Amino acid sequence: MNLREILATATNKKASDVHLAVGSYPLMRLHGRLLPLEGEALQVEDMDRVVQELLSEEERKILLTQGETDFSYADENGRYRVNVFRERMGYAAAFRMVGDGVPSFEELGLPAVMETFTKLRKGLVLVTGPTGSGKSTTLASIIDRINEEQELHIITLEDPVEYLHPHKKSLISQREIPRDSRGFGQALRASLRQDPDVILVGEMRDLDTISTALTAAETGHLVLSTLHTSGAAQTVDRIIDVFPPHQQAQIRVQLSMVLEGVISQKLVPGMDGNSRAAAFEIMTGTTAVRNLIRDGKAHMLQMPIQTGASSGMISMDTSILKLYREKIITRDTAVSYAEDPEAMKKQLSGLLK
Known part of the structure; x- marks a missing residue:
């Protein structure tokens, strides 16, 4: 071999x-x-x-x-x-x-609203989805856009380092876990003493890392990270459920204040059978979203996502329907990958009339 x-x-x-x-x-x-x-x-x-x-x-x-x-x-x-x-x-x-270069927003087909996440000065932005859905690539593209346009200090904590970022306008410090630090929690706490503007945490795996990430976002840093969740509601619940019951009310308030966006993505088979296309659900930190998180009503987050187009929000099924309309995926693929297959069938039937 x-x-x-x-x-x-x-x-x-x-x-x-x-x-x-x-x-x-x-x-x-x-x-x-x-x-x-x-x-x-x-x-x-x-x-x-x-x-x-x-x-x-x-x-x-x-x-x-x-x-x-x-x-x-x-x-x-x-x-x-x-x-x-x-x-x-x-x-x-x-x-x-991983590839040699970082794909651009245009190459990945990222929604335009994600440009606004690169301009944030503080808060928490999460990229979620199953293994192999391109979360790391999306985060790398966001980091690269910040690096191209702003004079900042960016620290990445990864296990392992995937995309290599050269210094452009920003200074980028890439740390590999556990080679450069014992764990994400320790490296994240240390990063707060390293004068960062942006911190990328490869994955929020445990209570220590999640708690420190929330604190970093609350104290004037932009924190980017990933979770293996599907959709905004599951993402919020996963973060809250990591904490002991007596802390969860406090964490809901803290999360409602710092969460600026959740990007959920999945890769769906292309029409030619030899490619895959990315579909996205985007939730932004509007007042309605923050109120639902604070009040423990994460299960209702789909409502502001479906009606929040003016705030840059998009539901997963709307993104999948767009791919079908653009003839990138087939009807069967749109139905099988939809969050609500029956509703998707009705929408597709309406398009054929």
Whole structure:
């Protein structure tokens, strides 16, 4: 097995991921589907060689003691976010293709309202969605736009560092967890003493990180982060539920004050079967949204999202319907990926009349 050839082939085909595991052919994820790459089924010694070739001594220690490790890797073909882990038959590895440059807003098809998030001086902006939906790429594009237009200090805390940001108008300090700091919570607390304007937290994973992120947003910093949630209501509930019951009322008030936007995204198959398109739900921090969060009525957030077009808001189903109208996705795809399939069917039937 030649790892570089496997990665080169997958990169040339524009795959999003490569999977290596004992007993399986090398696989690549192309337009959402897992497809085999050329070569023989991998043996235990093949995966042992991958571990020896890719991992530093420190990373091998983490793998042995914890069973998995994350790191970034680059070769002549590009950059990759890598997770190596132990499983029943030996070691396995998942490579996420990152790419060399940061895609622009236009290349990603980001809604225009997201420009306003790059102009914020403080507050919390969250990008949410399932694994593989492009959250990290969206955040990288937002950071790049700020870097191009403003003279600020941007600190990114990532596990691992994916996109490399050169200094443009801004100074960018990119820290990799756990290489440069033990954890997100510790690095985030330390960043408040490093004179940042913008802080990117790769993922808000635990109470400590979430609590510190809320405090940072409250004290005059723009905090950008991700959550593995679907939609604004679930995102708000996830943040609140992390805290003990006796703190939740206070956290609802704090979150209602600092939350400036929630971007929920998913990738849907394109009409040609060989591409994917991004659909977005956008919630902005209007007075109505803040009141619902403060009053514990997150389940009602869909209402201001559906009626808040003038404030830049858009529902997921409106975004999916737009992709259908632009002939980017099929009718069946629009229905199957809709939040409310029956309502989507009615809207599509109305378009055909």
